[in-house]
Structure formats: structure tokens, C-alpha cells
Amino acid sequence: MTDSAVIDIRAVTEDDLPAWTRTWGNGYLRPYTEHSVDAIRATARQDRLIGAFDMDRCVGTYRSTPQELTVPGGAVLPVSAVSKVSVAGTHRRRGLLSRMVATDLRGAFERGEPLAVLDAAQYPLYGRYGFGPATAMAWFEIDVHRARLDPGRTADVSGVLQVDAREYLKAAPAVYERLRAVQHGALRRDEQWWLDATGQRPEGAAERPEPFFALHIDPDTGEADGLLCFSAEETWGSMLPRSPLWIRDLVAVSSRAEAALLRYAVTVDWVATVHLPYRAPDTLLPLWLGDPRAARVSALSDYMWLRVLDTPRALSARTYGVEGGLVLEVTDAAGYAAGRWSLQGGPDGASCVRTGRAPDLRIDVRDLSALYLGDDSATRLAALGGTEELRPGALARADAMFRTGRRPWSPRAVLGRRYQAGAP
Ligand SMILES: CC(C)(COP(=O)(O)OP(=O)(O)OC[C@H]1O[C@@H](n2cnc3c(N)ncnc32)[C@H](O)[C@@H]1OP(=O)(O)O)[C@@H](O)C(=O)NCCC(=O)NCCS
Structure with a gap:
């Protein structure tokens, strides 16, 4: 076994990218495809990619992205957003994660980023490096038949428009920006992110079926003030519809828009269960149903971790x-x-x-x-x-x-097929 001290922790070059991507895919159980490297390359232009190299073999991956975080009161701070953290199964528990974190936090501090953030896949990992769980998330499963939104009539969904990916892409980023200006815990979503979310990015798009999109239009201004993206799967049993619907993204800047978009999702015909992920635990969404208990919490967890550097x-x-x-x-x-x-x-x-x-x-x-x-x-x-x-x-x-009046929320969308495997 190689002595850990001779394993090099260093910045990743263009030549390293295929091996780095494959190592990351192994760590995250994501099969490598011909698009994997292109997808990393397309989104990582300003990022710091770090690798652990045993001789010339990549055995560890780590990425940090210059991001922006809205803090209580609405100020926006530059932050270092950490992701793609993995160490090869052959090289675990030899301190490589600790060395990559130390290298990257030193870099963030020297660049003047006052905070670092990450979504922790495992709770026990990051406290030792000074991170603390700073936002929480609740994941709901809504039993449509108990929601008391009468399918015999149309629930109030006025203002909701079904749109295609292009229309959505034109309006949705501005809705998110309005939310981000006031929502502590929110991070920036850049153009690449929106292309990815709507399946408009060439790399890897073909691997994902296009989701369904809707907007809510504010009747007073004629502008979009809410967005909804979901996927669903036609499922029947004994001649009864039992389809699941997975909300991938739901963001609104008014209660009216939020209520209408949720009601729209919950009254889609043939749907028996609506999955609603990544909300702040004090979300009002269940309260827009006739019976809020129809929304059962299927996961309640710490979510975004934060580390004060300055x-x-x-x-x-x-x-x-x-x-x-x-x-x-x-x-x-x-x-x-x-x-x-x-x-x-x-x-x-x-x-x-x-x-x-x-x-x-x-x-x-x-x-x-x-x-x-x-x-x-x-x-x-x-x-x-x-x-x-x-x-x-x-x-x-x-x-x-x-303490803040409403809990912080870091809105996340679920991209890709993975979601359909179920709640985390
Ligand atoms: C999690 C992972 C990156 C750890 O890498 P590693 O190089 O083995 O970690 P290190 O050897 O640097 O361990 C650092 C410390 O964390 C502890 N630790 C590491 N993995 C742990 C785990 N899964 N559970 C609890 N403690 C863990 C180590 O015991 C060590 O503790 P110490 O500082 O008290 O000695 C690696 O196991 C992995 O790739 N897992 C799959 C992907 C993943 O979960 N990535 C995190 C995404 S947020």
C-alpha cells in the first residue's frame, strides 16, 4: 500500500478530467457515460477541481464553485460551494478527505470567501472541519385522496399555465431571482443550471425524459410569479389510476402562486401520490391542502452545511x-x-x-x-x-x-432520473 504522505493533492488538469470524472462516478455510484466528462467540463469553468493522485492514478475528487448565498436581511455573500467529494474505496480512511478539505478551505480563505457551504451526503463527515448544519429539509408524500381537494370540481388553480421547456426557460429564472433576493439560505442558479433543469443542455440531455412545466401568472402584473416542474409515471392497478407524481422544483414569490401551483400538482388526474422534496420544515405548502395531514413527512433532515471562515x-x-x-x-x-x-x-x-x-x-x-x-x-x-x-x-x-421568523431554506431542484428511486 502506498504511504499516504506520497499521495499528491493537487489541482486537476484537462488531461486528468476523464479519470477524475470516473473516480467521482465510482464514489457516487453513478455509471460513467460518454457525456459525463462533457457535463463536468461544461459546468466547471470557474470551479476549483482538486484530485488526490497515487502515482498518476486519480483516487480522490473534490470540487468547489464560486457561489452566492443570501443571508438574513437579504445581503448576498460570496461563498465557496463544495461538491463532488469522493475517495476511492481502495484509499479510504487514510486522511485523503481531510487533506482535500484543508487544501480547499485554505484556498477559500485566501481568496476572501467568508463562508463555505455543502450538502452533506453523510452527517458525521464535516463537523470536524468546522461545518455546522445550517438549514434543514422536509420531504413530503401527499396522499391525493386525503388532500380534500374535490376532484369533482376544479380546485382553485387560476393563474396556472401549462408551458413547454422553452417558455419555462424564458420566465422561470426571473421568478427564482425574486425569491433569492429575500430568501435566506438561497444560492444562485446560473444559466447552465437552467439549461440542465429544462433538458436544454446538449450534454446528457438525451438521457433524461423531459419533465412537465407550469408557471403561475400574477393577474395584477401579467408576470410569472411561480414555477413548477414535475415528472409523473402512468400507473394503474385493478382499473384504478395509481400514478406517482414527483415535484422537481416549486418556487413562488407569493402565497397565491404557491397555493395554486401545489393545487394544480395535487389535482392532476390519475395521480395518487405527490412527492414534494426539499422544503424548509416550516413550509406552508401542506396548509394549502383541504387536509394538511394528507402531506406526510417521509424524511426530515439536516441539509445544507455551512462553515464560517471570516x-x-x-x-x-x-x-x-x-x-x-x-x-x-x-x-x-x-x-x-x-x-x-x-x-x-x-x-x-x-x-x-x-x-x-x-x-x-x-x-x-x-x-x-x-x-x-x-x-x-x-x-x-x-x-x-x-x-x-x-x-x-x-x-x-x-x-x-x-433566530429568524421563518426558517432558512435552500431551494433545490431534483434533476435526472435518480429521484424516482424514492425519498433519500
Ligand atoms: C466519505 C469519504 C469521502 C471519506 O473519505 P476518506 O478519505 O476515507 O476520509 P478520511 O480518511 O480523510 O477521514 C476523515 C475523518 O472522517 C472519518 N470518516 C470518514 N468517512 C466516514 C464515514 N463514512 N462515517 C464516519 N466517519 C467517517 C474518518 O474516520 C476520519 O476521522 P478522524 O479525523 O477522527 O481520523 C469516502 O468514504 C467516500 O468517497 N464516500 C462515498 C461518497 C461520499 O459519501 N462523499 C461525501 C459527499 S458529501
């Missing part, structure tokens, strides 16, 4: 629920976020500077990261042991400041 920049970019001040002693084994920081913030803005004053709270970077978008509470994190109250009342103040 404490003053991150904390001063967001707004806070109430006016207040806190001195935070941030611990960070890797050093990036560490220090004693005076945070002064409120609903209109915040400042965060280094201080010599006595701290109110000692908080590990993992907990600060979990707290950052407002999804967790300092009181809960203290009970788990990573945060310590050094001045009475500091936990309650941190809760009042950091």
Missing part, C-alpha cells in the same frame, strides 16, 4: 431579530474564524470587530456556523456542549438576535 465579515453582513450586543469567543481548530469578536446588530444592520472585552459566550465555529442562518438556537447548542454561556442571559440574547 467571522467579522459574515456576522456583519446579516441582520438580527432584535437590537443587541454580544462578545463572542470563537474557537476554531483551523484558526480561520477564531478570535474574540464584538457583535452589535439589529434589524437594520450590524457591525462585528475584534475586541479585548470579556466574552459573553464561548462558541465553537461549528456551532456558530449552525447558528448563522437562524435555523438553530444557542440554547440548544449549549445543551449539546459546543457553546458555553459566560455571562448570564447571553444565550437568551443570542437566540433573540440570531
